[in-house]
Amino acid sequence: MSFDAFECIALHLFRSGASEDIETRFMFLLEWNLMKRAENVVHAKISHIEWRDDCLVFTFAKSKSNQRGEEHLGPWHVYANPEKPHLCLFLAFGMYAFCNPHILKGGGVALFEGTTAKSVYARYMARFNNVVNKELVRDLRTLGYEPGDLASHSARKGVATWVCSGCTVSPPIVAVCLRAGWALGGVKDRYLFREGAGDQYVGRAAAGLDQLTKEFAVSPAYFDFSELDPSETFRMKRAIRDFINSRLGFEPPGSVQTMLQHFLASICYHYDDLQRDIDQHSPLRSAALFRDIPDNIRVLATVRYPWNKTSDTPKITGVPPHVTHLAELHALKEEVTNLREGIMNEIREEMDKRGFNSGR
Template sequence: MIHLDHISVRSDAIGIVFCKSKTDQSGTKRRDPRHIYSNPMEARSCVFLAIAIYLACHPQLSMGKLFPGAAQKDRFGKQLAKLLSHPDPTCGRSEYGTHSIRKGAATFACSGSTGGPSIVSVCLRCGWSLGNVLERYMHYEGAGDQFLGRVMAGLPINDASFAILPPHFKMPFDSDVSSAINKVFPSLSRVPALHSVLAFCLSSWAHHAQALEMLIPKSHPIFYSRVFTDVDMVPMLKARLVTHDSVLPATGIPPHVGLHKELTRATTEMRSIPNEVIRGVDALLETKGVAAGNLTQRLLKETLVEVVAPMVQALASSAEVSPAPAAPPCIVNYPIFEWNPWQQRLLDNFITPSVDVATAWQLWWCGNAGMRMPPFRLIKAGHIPRSQVKPFSEWRFAMDFLYRVYTAETGLRIPENPTPAHATDTYAIILVKIKPLLQKTPKGRIRRGDQIKIATFASILRKVPQLGLRM
């Protein structure tokens, strides 16, 4: 079971410590971290991106279990079965689970190359017992697991790009990057030990943002998170990304990859030699032409520069220097539809998103500028498809309740157009009051309160009608 305080940054990797495993239920054996690496070339197999999506879809996740709740093995197996488009007809979907992932990963790591990781490092990473002698004297070092981590990330083992660095930000983080971390991960950003992990997640997200829009359907909760609702965040983060020539060292690199890098560099230099020769010959011909008294293109260009440059400088000094116009504010143009005598927004393709309560509160007051959606509180039943009227009415019911909780607690009203930061602050006040409701069911079962969906929350409120009076 993984806890958030078991996750840390290890140079260019993220290390995860398993305190217990299949062969160590007592937790008495060595606790070496498993290294996971980014794959900047393929969004589908980038673990950094997967962690970023999970954490951003649950912005109120607090310290504790990375995956809260009970029966994690069964829940994972069900989700894995749903993803299988062509399962083996001889096996039922219920036979796929965590062990299937472990066996498949080991098969992938040990096949396809004669220079792959050792079987010892593979067995120890999978948690398979090797016997007392092997585990005592042949226990893997960090470098062995680092190499295996790069293989499992899908990086090409027989190519120079196997040593590629993850997209990252320069240290120390500037104020814009720190602000983005606080916005996207409002709860976990309060833990200083996780800042480097969250920065890796955010940088991989910015790097793969365009691929995400093509791979994931627009109804996914990720497109309602702060990275996509804030239209200026992704361009800002991309401008600060670093992928090459960094002080960050690449770890887990076998010797033969260094030879691949040298061969790649030598090949690039050899391919550039013909162009260098051509440029040198052109320069030589230009020089010889000038010496012979001929009017060459270079001589004509230099003469024009000498004549025109003083004139341009004189005009520039005499002209009045006007201040640069301020950048216009970012204005989102929502689609307009003519409805009777008024102009109203009509969202034909609107689908009520399945998001957590915190994200729903943000959308209710601030909308989704990335998808050109107004604040959801301005949407009426006549603006959306009929099939979405009932789910959206559940949203309105839940939001009205949360608003009453806020006004009862503070005695204040929320402004007409609150900022996303203000919406986050108001929800923090509301969360203190509704947290007992999200922790346990009437039968005493523990809920995953940080991940509860808005539709489930509305259903809970309808089952406890007197709740509003108690709060």
């Protein structure tokens, strides 16, 4: 599956009014971002996920058949793509959580509801096959795909190819193979292990961010209180927490509360996109957490970059050196621009003081 095909399917599911497509899109983006088989993704539980710095971290529990952990259980880092809402896993997770608030109670609650993991997988694949083999036949044919070409493992193989070869500056192949669960062969399996930095880079690239631009270092959507005074900051943080708890009808555990606040920030940041692009019959429109979000909460949602970050901006991770240099060059360019404007203003003010016409 090429990146263009992935984006085509994700956009179709994003705009769909079918009630099941909130779940289908979330599972599809999870499958892509985690580089896991769909049958592995269906086992995910809310307790497998935590918020760390600027990303979500998935750590899968050992199964009875995998007590020693040969299947590479993580932790795996996944990132937001606030520049393309239809590809943003955090937005998809937020939309799914808002429509299925029971998953936010924590503990061993499964992300995907079903009597068995097999039934959840069958439900997902039935909808996926219908989308790629019927609803998007014409669009996918223009990209070179015939009905039957795309199946369960297409996303996993496609994202690995995209991350490794979609750019001339790609993450380490070891990090990609370990994340996808592929053997390296020979002594490499014995001596080469995962490290956080490599997996973070893979996760940020898998999110669909452009590795050749400074915007690759974008933060997730979050609530920024840096321009408020301390009392107003306290009041707004409490207002956000109270809004979430009142709409849910229960108070989620602390770890889930942190994730949920970032999901709400993502919904707020993309609120206009959602109002414009999602179908009028989308279940999200009737979700309690989506209806009537107060304006004073929505305006606090933002994204930042290394050159304009604030004290509230999450620590930005998974950024390779070349992007760091691009960001630093942009920051320097802005500083020079501001310096030039400042000098010109000072010259004009001094000329006015001395009775010269500064040409304002």
